[in-house]
Amino acid sequence: MTRILLIRHGHTALLGRVLYGRLPGVYLSEQGIDEIERLARALPTRYRVTEIISSPMERARETAQSIASALEQEVVFDDGLQEIDFGEWMGSPFENLMTDEKWKQYNRYRSLTGAPEGEFMLEVQVRAWKAVQRAILRHKDETEPTIAIVSHGDVIRGLLMLFLGMPLDHIHRIEVSTGSVSEVVLRNSFPQVIAMNQTF
Numbered sequence: 001m002t003r004i005l006l007i008r009h010g011h012t013a014l015l016g017r018v019l020y021g022r023l024p025g026v027y028l029s030e031q032g033i034d035e036i037e038r039l040a041r042a043l044p045t046r047y048r049v050t051e052i053i054s055s056p057m058e059r060a061r062e063t064a065q066s067i068a069s070a071l072e073q074e075v076v077f078d079d080g081l082q083e084i085d086f087g088e089w090m091g092s093p094f095e096n097l098m099t100d101e102k103w104k105q106y107n108r109y110r111s112l113t114g115a116p117e118g119e120f121m122l123e124v125q126v127r128a129w130k131a132v133q134r135a136i137l138r139h140k141d142e143t144e145p146t147i148a149i150v151s152h153g154d155v156i157r158g159l160l161m162l163f164l165g166m167p168l169d170h171i172h173r174i175e176v177s178t179g180s181v182s183e184v185v186l187r188n189s190f191p192q193v194i195a196m197n198q199t200f
Helices: 030-046 060-072 101-108 121-138 153-164 166-174
Strands: 001-010 051-054 075-076 146-151 182-186 190-198
Touching: 001 153, 030 060, 051 121, 051 190, 060 075, 060 101, 060 146, 121 146, 121 153, 153 166, 153 182, 153 190
Parallel strands: 001 146, 051 075, 051 146
Antiparallel strands: 001 182, 182 190
16 A cells, blocks of 8 residues: 655745746745645654655745655655646736636646647646656555655646546646645555645
């Protein structure tokens, strides 16, 4: 059995205002730092974390490093957990995107629509699952490892939908808040979602 903890990075000042995606230099806000400090204190009381893996984006790095400091561990970075490549939309204010018909279609039909010059959600789901598989293989000889994975909202939603067998067009039915933890247990590759969107 392997336990996976899917952790979304903390709040940022641009959240809800700009589709920042892979823009460099986006760090945690004061609210985000507070969220992650609470999470870092709570995790050791609930789980015995074997490894911490993170997206390379700054906000994810900050989140992972805070957790790692509390657990006295190192962080492993994996590009498979990277934020979605939003292509031409990256850096656009949401107020501009709301009038874009392609953006509306993207959010209605996420399974078959990709960002212009960016990724399809199916591609994101596959690369994120491969990152999870790499982590599982590193600990295949251990008894009940717990792997903490720090990533981004839609990347985590994609993994949860994969584990739940849900179509990607229903992506907005799952809430993944900043600083939240969703817990999945895998037994012989059979997933059970134990909890979603826990905050502390």
